[in-house]
Amino acid sequence: MKKVSESTIARLSVYLRLLTELAAAGVTTLASGELARRCGTSAAQVRKDLSFFGTFGKRGLGYSVPELTEALRGILGLERRWRVALIGAGKIGAALMAYQDFRRQGFDIVAVFDADPARVGTEWQGLVIQRDADLETSLQGIDIAIVAVPASAAQGVVNRVVAADVRAILNFAPTKLDVPEHVAVKTVNMALELEGLSYALVNEARGARRVTSRPAASRG
């Protein structure tokens, strides 16, 4: 099988979200063109994305909403529940704990760790904070680790997460992480997203295409 790109997987998530909404509204079939339009892509792209995983839909009739929903849930690993550990009981961590959508989609935050000895043993967001010094042993049975620690601490934490045989990491630290190839990492970097916006404001949204006349600023 061809390696499936991250952007295909992201679109599958978007398709699934739309299908879930439509199912709630009582829609039972959907043309690929309509699915594409409502997800901001093309029908050809939808068909290509799905083609990696089998044959879906019926020519002229479109997709069965419940069948495609079920297939996408299977592809995305959402037919089971996942045990998630949160490392770093700070404000980002608190926001994640409060984020109802996680639980709704099968991701249960079942353990929380922090480096601050004063906080270890205290209750926080319904869980007791554990010490993060011995993650290697305390992450047994955890599927996904959320790393919400300062950038300077992140790689050290991640090394211990990997040693605990956790193979999926959601990283909120603004730093690049080195992990073995069998470990999947997704980084949520809000500063980087903001820089994408300031880039757009300076270079595109103003319509001036200023950079075309930028001199070779640092030659020599």
Added chain:
Amino acid sequence: MKKVSESTIARLSVYLRLLTELAAAGVTTLASGELARRCGTSAAQVRKDLSFFGTFGKRGLGYSVPELTEALRGILGLERRWRVALIGAGKIGAALMAYQDFRRQGFDIVAVFDADPARVGTEWQGLVIQRDADLETSLQGIDIAIVAVPASAAQGVVNRVVAADVRAILNFAPTKLDVPEHVAVKTVNMALELEGLSYALVNEARGARRVTSRPAASRG
């Protein structure tokens, strides 16, 4: 000028972050191969990314760290400060207010809005919460709006943000937003990132490539 891809812009942010660290450590020049290696990409990619914006570096000598830093800051729109409004004074909003990196990089959250009348007028994270009912007028002078409201409220908020002539939006609501072409939107969707991880756990990390034998689940 060729349209610069979002992934190029994201890599420029990563390059800048590395250069800033190296400058703090006293490094003054850097080979493109070393920049590439430490950012997890190739030297050819680094050169291609930079080529959109001019000619940088000197053959055999590499890049001047301070000059490339300054050029990247200019390209990314980080040589000035940006006025940011936060819409939605919830937990995600609180995490963002506490995120020191935003201010350090030139993004000042100068106003906060909420739909809850009981909260309007109260102090929150050092700002007074304003009512979000008249965003069209109260967003004067704002460069970037952060939308941290429930999915069902997001498009309505965004319509008013656009009417206020704000041209950059950082969206935390798990929904697709319709905006005019001159408005830049970045969405931070943590549920989607988690689904990318569960996909990896089911389909890749276990090494079984299970999907190759998946039947055509919803044909017919």
